[in-house]
Amino acid sequence: MTTPRAIVVVTGTEVLGGWVADANGPWLARRLGALGVQHVSTVVVGDRPEDLRSALEHARDQGVELLITSGGLGPTEDDLTAQIVAEFTHRDFRLDEALEGRIWKIIEPMSKRWKGISQEAVREANRKQAMVPDGAAVLEPVGTAPGLVVPPTDDDPDRPPTPTVVVLPGPPPELQPMWATVETHPGLLAAIGGATSLHESTVRLFGLPESELANTMRDARAAGVAVDSFEITTCMRGGELEVVSRWTPEQEEAGRAFEAFLVERHGDAVFSPDGRTVDELVLDGLRERGWTVGTAESCTGGLLAGRLTRLPGSSDVVEGGIVSYSNAVKEQALGVDPALLAAHGAVSPEVAAAMAAGARERLGVDVAISTTGIAGPGGGTDDKPVGTVHVAVTGPEGTLSRHLRLPGDRARVRELTTTAALHLVRRVLAGEHDAA
Template sequence: MTVRAGIIVTGTEVLSGLIRDANGPWLSEQLREAGVSLREIVVVGDRPEDLRRALDFFSDVDLVLTSGGLGPTADDLTAEVVASWAGTHMELDPALEERIWAIVNGLRKRIGGEEAPMRAGARKQAHVPVGAVVLEPRGTAPGFLIGASPLVAVLPGPPRELQAMWGDAVETEPLRALLASAGSLEQRILRFFPLSEPQIAATLRELDADALPFEITTCLRRGELEVASVYDEPAAGAYAAFEEELRARHGEVLFSDDGATIDEVIAGLLSGLTIATAESCTGGLMAGRLTDLAGSSAYVLGGVVVYSNEAKTTFADVPAELIAAHGAVSPEVASALSAGARARFGADLGIGITGIAGPGGGTPEKPVGTVCLSVAAPWGVEERTVRLPGSRTDVRDRTTTVALHMLHALLQRR
């Protein structure tokens, strides 16, 4: 059975962009793992009529998930709107109120606050729709399951609370039974570098991808091309043939066929080795990216940000005469930076980066976006000068991607 779902994210702060939506993507992945086909994610402000329209929009699916709008303030209206839409009304649950108050009072004793308004907030949150299955608070707000076609799962807004409550909800009837009736969906992610969007678009047209019995999405992320496919069991053979075609056409730039990012691939390849960085235009972003993953202390020894010429000389041992002869942004200086990083930290590998991130500072010979990179190891060196498009932020971020792929190439030659 195909189970279809929709997600409604509520909150004017999310709609306006003040807070980035973390719940929609997370819930989407949980649904895919449960074999549920997601129709859309809708973001609405704290306006009852907007939430009702979103509920109407999803009236033909099997499951609707809402996040947010369950707090103690006047604009937290999700529970009341969903109850009305489901044809029921709100009612105070005295026992639930006492459980919520015990949580709120514990917070009040730690952070302070007047008892009366906090009591009133606990009472508001203890009103639940008649006939709903209540999900116990994971913060101060309970959630609930209500309805049948569609079943509506009402969840809190704070991601930590929502994720914990989702774990409770999937073990609670009737959601447990609905999810049990779903089939299974497989997701495969292939990552390529370098490969442009026009190239993959041409390939997909040649393969008549629109006629394939599964969903394909492409995304350019941090300079890498990602091809994601979601399919059910009957389409497994068609997907296998599709992946084989992609390998035949672009296998030389396929660096991950199991969804692993280049960061994760590098972490695996660095086992037993150490690395250090000396960066100019990226200002520490390279070291930051290398240390984003847990366990990176096993291979990252350290890094230096050497923005000025004096810093390059003092902290990365770049000869001043080298800078004078070739300029700070040059392959020669990048090479000296990678060697300096290795020597200063006693690392097996060194990354050196120097460039012009913009928006100013470019010249006709070295325009904005020019970056010189060097990755050095005892068994070889990878060097490259690139001209990267985009804003200052784009150039700096994409530089780290280029460096990681240079590191990947060097590690594969070990």
């Protein structure tokens, strides 16, 4: 059978205008891919009804099987998605009194805390959110707005048939849990027909340019690996290369052969054959070793500690850190020798090593990570241009250090330094250290 196709329509003036980043288009793209649905396009429109209508019509005219909307389901007068979808699918738009009652149970306790809002206005908003196109299935609200699965309308040969329309709320904390219901909904399964749920597999590499992967693909093809028989997506992110493969059961052999080729060819660069992020690998590795960790940061200014504490449960292993932005703090809080700073400058392998050693001692941790560098835009010299960074990791078995020359602006240098530091910890956990 042919691959079912979908178009996502995101509504919201604040998204279109660039005030809020669209989280739903990219998130739904991943979910559609995993369902084996070809995602044709994501269209972002504002709150003008005619623009939403035009986007729906264009999707219909492209003959897609599935149309997904996000947003425009709120209680206010400019939230018009459900009504426009009803018109678009030529269906009556009616109050669902049972649904009205269920929504009331959600909003009644909230409404008592609202001051200066009339009960009548609240009931009216309640009624508006309970209006449903004839024949549509209701997806129970996660917040206060219900979603909808509207089946295709193809009863009038004089009108173009409309595809299945899934109507979802805009806030990601509402949309994402609701999607779990959609994935197994009979209306969705009917729309995407025999779409096979694809296996998704992620391999992460560090320190390999994306261009090198093109060579690898060519060589794999020459070696008889059927790399063109399934879907491969690659993406560079913060110095890491993410290779995502998606395959059906029939394509699995080719997919596994490709991954084996990748690991064989780039064994040293492949750090995660199972999709775990470097953040997870580092925390898990520290737990396995029973080691605590702390930081001594200069150019990253706290971002490394912030990243180590990002995941829940990180307090198992993360004790804390010292942000030694000034030389005075490097000396006082980390015990870096002023003579060392004077002789080599703050951005030097000697100071990076002294910072890590100082943090290890002062914080009483097993592993200490230091960063010192020139993030820019100012502060660069011929000798040490912007992007010059030294990173060191000191653990119970020795020290591992790196001299980096990083590209990009201030934000990028700080981000890349943070990622590089985590990879250095990963190597230390694997037993690597500098020659004495």
